[in-house]
Amino acid sequence: MISQRTPGIVAERLNAEELAANFADLHAPLEPHEAAVAADRCYFCHDAPCVTACPTEIDIPLFIRQISTGTPEAAAKTIFDQNILGGMCARVCPTEDLCEQACVREMAEGKPVEIGRLQRYATDTLMQRDIHPYTRAAATGKRIAVVGAGPAGLSCAHRLALLGNDVVIYDGHAKPGGLNEYGIAAYKSTDDFAAREVAWLLDIGGITVETGKVLGGDLTLDSLSAQYDAVFLAVGLGGVNALNLEGDDKSGVTDAVSFIETLRQSRDLTKLPVGRNVVVIGGGMTAVDAAVQSKLLGAENVTIAYRRDRAAMSASRYEQDLAASHGVKLMFNVQPVAIHGNGAAAEIELEYTASVDGRLAGTGEKTRVLADQVFRAIGQTLTMDESLETESGKIAVSGAGRTSLDQVWAGGDCAHGGDDLTVTAVAEGRDAAMDIHATLNGSV
Ligand SMILES: Cc1cc2nc3c(=O)[nH]c(=O)nc-3n(C[C@H](O)[C@H](O)[C@H](O)COP(=O)(O)OP(=O)(O)OC[C@H]3O[C@@H](n4cnc5c(N)ncnc54)[C@H](O)[C@@H]3O)c2cc1C
Ligand code: SF4
Numbered sequence: 001m002i003s004q005r006t007p008g009i010v011a012e013r014l015n016a017e018e019l020a021a022n023f024a025d026l027h028a029p030l031e032p033h034e035a036a037v038a039a040d041r042c043y044f045c046h047d048a049p050c051v052t053a054c055p056t057e058i059d060i061p062l063f064i065r066q067i068s069t070g071t072p073e074a075a076a077k078t079i080f081d082q083n084i085l086g087g088m089c090a091r092v093c094p095t096e097d098l099c100e101q102a103c104v105r106e107m108a109e110g111k112p113v114e115i116g117r118l119q120r121y122a123t124d125t126l127m128q129r130d131i132h133p134y135t136r137a138a139a140t141g142k143r144i145a146v147v148g149a150g151p152a153g154l155s156c157a158h159r160l161a162l163l164g165n166d167v168v169i170y171d172g173h174a175k176p177g178g179l180n181e182y183g184i185a186a187y188k189s190t191d192d193f194a195a196r197e198v199a200w201l202l203d204i205g206g207i208t209v210e211t212g213k214v215l216g217g218d219l220t221l222d223s224l225s226a227q228y229d230a231v232f233l234a235v236g237l238g239g240v241n242a243l244n245l246e247g248d249d250k251s252g253v254t255d256a257v258s259f260i261e262t263l264r265q266s267r268d269l270t271k272l273p274v275g276r277n278v279v280v281i282g283g284g285m286t287a288v289d290a291a292v293q294s295k296l297l298g299a300e301n302v303t304i305a306y307r308r309d310r311a312a313m314s315a316s317r318y319e320q321d322l323a324a325s326h327g328v329k330l331m332f333n334v335q336p337v338a339i340h341g342n343g344a345a346a347e348i349e350l351e352y353t354a355s356v357d358g359r360l361a362g363t364g365e366k367t368r369v370l371a372d373q374v375f376r377a378i379g380q381t382l383t384m385d386e387s388l389e390t391e392s393g394k395i396a397v398s399g400a401g402r403t404s405l406d407q408v409w410a411g412g413d414c415a416h417g418g419d420d421l422t423v424t425a426v427a428e429g430r431d432a433a434m435d436i437h438a439t440l441n442g443s444v
Helices: 016-022 032-040 049-053 060-068 072-082 086-092 104-109 115-128 151-162 193-202 221-227 256-265 285-297 317-325 422-440
Strands: 143-147 166-171 207-211 230-233 253-255 277-281 301-305 329-331 334-340 347-356 359-370 373-376 408-410
Touching: 016 285, 032 060, 032 115, 049 060, 060 072, 060 115, 072 086, 072 115, 086 115, 086 193, 086 422, 115 193, 143 151, 143 221, 151 166, 151 193, 151 207, 151 230, 151 422, 221 230, 230 422, 253 256, 256 285, 256 373, 277 285, 277 359, 285 301, 285 317, 285 373, 301 334, 301 359, 317 329, 334 359, 408 422
Parallel strands: 143 166, 143 230, 166 207, 230 408, 253 373, 277 301, 277 373, 301 329
Antiparallel strands: 334 347, 347 359
């Protein structure tokens, strides 16, 4: 019988009931009474710091007041006016680093108003009623191509359609949603929420989605520029950095993003194999997501190995604690030097590191950790190969996503500047749409 102690990479370490419990909603949704109590903690600050801390600048005190007065649908509209993916952002935003960190009650009491959960309460209430709260402006006759159906592309397309433009979204994947559909940890977006949100968003009308269409394959920037009045690039970061070390090619060594994608698309988690001893290399959100989900699938030992110290880890303290609370071991100041095993990974060799004159260096002291599965989570890269200026490996932009080509805008993870977060992608897509609309319709 297979158990958590079975060697190698195998499926069915846990049974269906255990897996269902493990992958349930990370935070239970608020009941109406709980939402009222949570909303009552807000001081409705003037010049509220939580608003400034939100990349989409949602009027947080207003929407919380609307919840307090028993009008969650109005609260949802306040949220969607700034962030049409407010439902997903309520689930995935690192609120502990954004709005909730800035909340005056966090500063005073170490316990912020639960802005994220209140946002989810409001947006879920409206979406469950199947209401799309916008109607399109009169047709402008302008047509815009959006490449990439992730948060940046969807946000841009919705705003352009709202303003009366026609939009075609092209995406290389089989389903729209980008990393909302393929990347976000399963316990943050349950019940097919990503797909439901896309369907809801498209109710605005005027947007056609063409999946399985790849820029650089069937599509070129020149052909899109010739066919459309403008192009918005929202292709994210499709490439994954390599480890470049001895044994990197052994079976069992894979990209964390591919593992998470397979997990997100899996209809039966009992069939998904996972190692007994899993090691994740990296220090960001992707590393934490791969580690926690491996543990939830039934891996016996899961370790995150990060080359710098805890403070330098890009995963927030909340995420680090989430990993630790699921039994993931966090190792700091170690870098991988080799993966050992006879064809398949069995052990990973790590070297301790130290900062020498501000630079990271190996100390020569080494250790080995059992590892039948190793995930690379050391960052993603731009894969698009088009004639656009780049900066630090991303598409160079100025203003609201203007690229080096007149007719072409870009936003989200593929564009330079801003954090690689869902909410930032939504803000950049929205702002680019406003700029594209103003440019095409003569007000710029
Ligand atoms: C594993 C993982 C977990 C994450 N967890 C969180 C989280 O919890 N909270 C958070 O805020 N952020 C999280 N992020 C970051 C967040 O998902 C991204 O910042 C966000 O999705 C970026 O949106 P985007 O629209 O720019 O790109 P993406 O979501 O990457 O969408 C890009 C789209 O473009 C398509 N595409 C790519 N190349 C082409 C091409 N050549 N032709 C056509 N289509 C193409 C892709 O198929 C994809 O649909 C996570 C990221 C990863 C990798
Ligand atoms: S900072 Fe906190 S208390 Fe003030 S408006 Fe924002 S959520 Fe309310």
